[in-house]
Amino acid sequence: MDGTRRFPSRRRLLQSAVAAAVPATLATTNHATAQAWAVDYPLAEWVPASTSNYTASSRPTSYPIDYVVIHVTQETYADTLAIFQNPAKRVSAHYVVRSRDGHIAQCVRDRNIGWHAGNWTYNTRSIGIEHEGWIDKPQYFTNAMYEQSAALTAAICATYDIPMDREHIIGHHQIPGSGHTDPGPYWDWSRYIRLVNFA
Numbered sequence: 098m099d100g101t102r103r104f105p106s107r108r109r110l111l112q113s114a115v116a117a118a119v120p121a122t123l124a125t126t127n128h129a130t131a132q133a134w135a136v137d138y139p140l141a142e143w144v145p146a147s148t149s150n151y152t153a154s155s156r157p158t159s160y161p162i163d164y165v166v167i168h169v170t171q172e173t174y175a176d177t178l179a180i181f182q183n184p185a186k187r188v189s190a191h192y193v194v195r196s197r198d199g200h201i202a203q204c205v206r207d208r209n210i211g212w213h214a215g216n217w218t219y220n221t222r223s224i225g226i227e228h229e230g231w232i233d234k235p236q237y238f239t240n241a242m243y244e245q246s247a248a249l250t251a252a253i254c255a256t257y258d259i260p261m262d263r264e265h266i267i268g269h270h271q272i273p274g275s276g277h278t279d280p281g282p283y284w285d286w287s288r289y290i291r292l293v294n295f296a
Contacts, residue, residue, distance in 0.1 A: 137256075138249055141192065141203040149184035152210040156221075162207070162257040164223035165250050165266045166214055167289075169237075169279040174229040178202060188212050190225035192249060196237045199245025207253070215275035224253050232281025243285070247292030254293070261293050 135143035156162055170177045174195040181189045181204045190213040191205045205211040213225030226246060230237025250266060259265050263286065269277040 135206075136203045137207040138192070138201065138203060138252055140245075140248075141201040144178050144182075144193075144202040144204055146181035146189035146204040146211075147184040147186075150181055150187055150189040151205045151212055152220075154208060154210050154221075156208045156210070157257060160210070160221040162222060162224060162253075163259060163265060164219065165253055165259065166219065166223045166225045166269055166272065167246075167266065167280050167284070168213060168225060168227045168269045168277075169232050169281060169284070170227045170229050171231055171279070172229075174200075174202075177227055177229065178204065181205075190227040192225070193227045194229065194242055194246045194249070196229040196239055196242050199239070199241035199243075201245060201249055207256075214269065214272045215277065216272045219272050224257075226250065228280065232279050232283065235283035238283060238285070243289060243292055247289055248296045251293045251296035261290065263290060266290065266293065 135145075154160065168190060170193070172180065174193060177193050180186050181193075189205050189211045191203060191207060191211045193202045193204060194200070195202075207224060210220050211225045212220060213227070214220045214223060226249065228238070228242060228246060230242075251261065253259065254261050254265075266289075268284070268286075269275055269279045270281075
């Protein structure tokens with residue numbers, strides 16, 4: 098040592114900063130990649146249901162997917178997600194659409210069988226979409242909800258070759274033996290099917 102204090106070069110400082118930043122960048126990228134792989138619909142957020150609330154499967158190989166079933170939660174968006182995550186509840190749907198902005202959560206992968214229809218045959222052959230709100234409160238059925246849900250349904254129909262009509266996009270009340278009335282009298286089916294077909 099000659100007693101002169103030596104400082105790292107600017108280049109070495111930059112290289113160190115890049116090396117330090119790379120693991121954080123990779124972690125962020127890996128999380129985003131994992132999120133992307135977890136969902137079937139790219140605009141959805143992955144909020145998984147408890148594995149106790151659906152049946153693992155390999156659809157459409159194990160069962161054809163022929164229907165989209167439209168539901169109304171009779172709960173808030175947050176409470177619906179919590180119900181699906183509670184293993185004691187024994188219920189789930191593939192997607193939940195939030196009222197105020199149409200934000201979509203995917204809770205069950207399309208390949209798996211959600212427990213949403215109240216009829217095993219329809220569960221095996223359908224994708225269930227829950228919509229935040231109550232059947233007697235039409236203010237929950239916002240433009241954003243209709244538009245984002247219709248885009249989701251159109252994507253599902255395109256993926257599984259489901260006709261975009263009322264014979265294949267059905268309400269929970271149409272499921273034999275379900276005993277449910279949703280989506281109820283205020284759900285605008287004409288508007289919804291039109292949006293699906295123009296999405």
